[in-house]
Amino acid sequence: MGVLQDISVQLEPLAQRFFQLGTASQVGVVFASAVGLIILLNVVQQIFFKNPNEPPVVFHLVPWFGSTVTYGIDPPKFLKANRAKYGDVFTFVLLGKKTTVMVGPQGNDFILNGKLKDVSAEDIYTPLTTPVFGKDVVYDCPNSKLMEQKKFMKIALTTEAFRSYVPIIADEVTTYFKKNPDFKGRSGIVDIPKKMAQLTIFTASHTLQGKEIRDQIDETLADLYHDLDMGFSPINFVLHWAPLPWNNRRDHAQRTVAKIYMDTMKSRRQRGDDGAQDMMRHLMNSTYKDGTPVPDHEVAHMLIALLMAGQHSSSSTSSWIMLRLAQHPEIMEELYQEQVKALGADLPPLTYEDLAKLPLHANIIKETLRLHAPIHSVMRKVKSPMPVPGSNWVIPDTHTLLAAPVVSATDPAYFPNPDTWDPHRWEAGNPNAPTSIVRSEEDEEKFDYGYGLVSKGAASPYLPFGAGRHRCIGEQFANVQLQTIVAMIVRMFKFSNPDGSRNIVGTDYQSLFSRPLEPANIRWERRENA
Numbered sequence: 001m002g003v004l005q006d007i008s009v010q011l012e013p014l015a016q017r018f019f020q021l022g023t024a025s026q027v028g029v030v031f032a033s034a035v036g037l038i039i040l041l042n043v044v045q046q047i048f049f050k051n052p053n054e055p056p057v058v059f060h061l062v063p064w065f066g067s068t069v070t071y072g073i074d075p076p077k078f079l080k081a082n083r084a085k086y087g088d089v090f091t092f093v094l095l096g097k098k099t100t101v102m103v104g105p106q107g108n109d110f111i112l113n114g115k116l117k118d119v120s121a122e123d124i125y126t127p128l129t130t131p132v133f134g135k136d137v138v139y140d141c142p143n144s145k146l147m148e149q150k151k152f153m154k155i156a157l158t159t160e161a162f163r164s165y166v167p168i169i170a171d172e173v174t175t176y177f178k179k180n181p182d183f184k185g186r187s188g189i190v191d192i193p194k195k196m197a198q199l200t201i202f203t204a205s206h207t208l209q210g211k212e213i214r215d216q217i218d219e220t221l222a223d224l225y226h227d228l229d230m231g232f233s234p235i236n237f238v239l240h241w242a243p244l245p246w247n248n249r250r251d252h253a254q255r256t257v258a259k260i261y262m263d264t265m266k267s268r269r270q271r272g273d274d275g276a277q278d279m280m281r282h283l284m285n286s287t288y289k290d291g292t293p294v295p296d297h298e299v300a301h302m303l304i305a306l307l308m309a310g311q312h313s314s315s316s317t318s319s320w321i322m323l324r325l326a327q328h329p330e331i332m333e334e335l336y337q338e339q340v341k342a343l344g345a346d347l348p349p350l351t352y353e354d355l356a357k358l359p360l361h362a363n364i365i366k367e368t369l370r371l372h373a374p375i376h377s378v379m380r381k382v383k384s385p386m387p388v389p390g391s392n393w394v395i396p397d398t399h400t401l402l403a404a405p406v407v408s409a410t411d412p413a414y415f416p417n418p419d420t421w422d423p424h425r426w427e428a429g430n431p432n433a434p435t436s437i438v439r440s441e442e443d444e445e446k447f448d449y450g451y452g453l454v455s456k457g458a459a460s461p462y463l464p465f466g467a468g469r470h471r472c473i474g475e476q477f478a479n480v481q482l483q484t485i486v487a488m489i490v491r492m493f494k495f496s497n498p499d500g501s502r503n504i505v506g507t508d509y510q511s512l513f514s515r516p517l518e519p520a521n522i523r524w525e526r527r528e529n530a
């Protein structure tokens with residue numbers, strides 16, 4: 001009955017349109033009839049010829065487009081609504097691709113820990129990422145090579161490196177707010193995501209790529225990265241090859257940025273080792289298992305990939321943190337008091353060791369990622385038919401798989417009052433504390449996919465950094481970067497919503513990474529001593 005109602009509601013406007021065509025040309029009538037027939041056949045097929053060996057398909061009228069629009073407007077809402085209708089496993093049509101969703105911890109495990117022979121990330125992502133990052137890295141190489149590249153990246157992110165990064169990040173934050181004209185005076189209102197995007201690229205480029213590259217961000221590199229970014233528009237899943245203006249700018253920017261990195265490497269080699277703890281230096285000195293040193297163009301392309309991977313996720317997360325603090329000024333004050341208590345009233349220069357003394361700062365990030373994980377959908381191409389445990393279904397190799405840890409992270413079965421942003425829920429004994437199934441990383445089974453031991457346990461409802469062979473290697477860096485930025489901002493400012501309310505802006509799902517809808521204004525007020 002529900003399906004029939006769906007059909008009649010959706011067909012009504014089409015039927016009205018069709019009959020209005022009485023005055024239109026013959027060609028128009030034939031065309032409309034053909035479209036009507038295609039839709040009818042699609043509907044009949046869904047109702048009368050369901051495949052009992054495959055998961056249910058989300059009802060849709062138009063073939064190829066399927067549910068693209070409803071999914072695209074608000075993916076978590078679409079996934080939750082259809083989970084309620086069809087269960088934890090269902091298929092929908094996304095830009096012509098049958099996409100099978102598996103939500104919940106078991107689904108996360110099935111997809112993210114899928115075997116290499118069964119699932120592929122590169123088949124999905126390479127059209128989008130290779131023109132942006134460049135050849136021979138990440139998804140433009142065999143998975144075994146990516147695992148080695150991830151090992152090089154991960155090894156560079158040592159405690160020693162983090163120790164050197166905290167003062168660099170703290171200094172970037174202080175300088176930024178001193179110089180930025182929007183923070184002149186004692187108080188004001190700003191659109192915060194733009195500021196966070198700048199702070200993220202300044203701090204990431206300075207720490208990961210060195211001062212020389214950081215200094216060029218203000219001049220040429222910011223614009224070039226913006227052009228690279230345009231290559232990540234979802235439309236490029238289909239049109240990545242097209243000679244469109246934004247793709248031409250993307251290709252030019254990729255060549256130019258790679259050349260800047262390669263020239264920098266050359267001049268660094270001529271000058272000799274300066275002992276800096278940055279990623280460029282480390283990758284330049286890395287060698288593949290077969291004895292081949294990593295070529296300069298691959299170092300350059302990995303540096304682009306790292307900056308791009310970190311930029312969107314960290315800048316979206318820091319923007320959400322600032323918006324949540326503006327919504328909860330009392331928590332911002334708690335953060336300030338946490339620093340005073342743990343570090344002393346004079347708030348000495350922040351160090352890496354200090355971060356471990358600030359648990360509420362860490363929980364702010366954890367809770368923000370629970371509600372606002374920037375990567376809402378993680379996709380894999382099915383390579384060989386995959387039986388779904390506990391069912392008669394087999395997912396054919398024509399399908400794409402979609403995991404959405406964001407759905408389980410807001411499931412009341414695991415998180416009491418799931419929609420409430422409550423950083424204290426991560427403290428033991430809190431009434432909103434997650435259920436026991438949300439285990440800590442330390443309790444999880446570990447596995448080495450080729451880039452060091454990582455927790456295998458994708459069967460968790462909380463996975464903002466993914467799991468399995470494609471798990472994030474930037475988690476610790478992101479935490480150091482975000483905690484330092486938050487700690488320094490808390491020392492300088494008090495935030496609130498401009499209208500004094502407890503509201504929060506909606507989410508923008510237009511680009512590949514979700515982020516706050518803009519304008520997302522906050523009111524800032526400088527602390528007395530700042």
Ligand code: HEM
Binds near residue numbers: 369
């Ligand atoms: C809050 C910040 C971040 C979040 C939420 C995040 C999230 C994720 C997620 C969910 C994945 C898995 C994607 C998949 O399975 O398809 C991933 C992979 C990855 N991330 Fe992050 N990330 C963050 C920051 C960073 C940073 C700062 C870097 C670099 C320094 C980074 C580098 C990577 C890399 C290299 C991968 C591996 C991709 C692969 O193996 O296919 N990420 N990240």
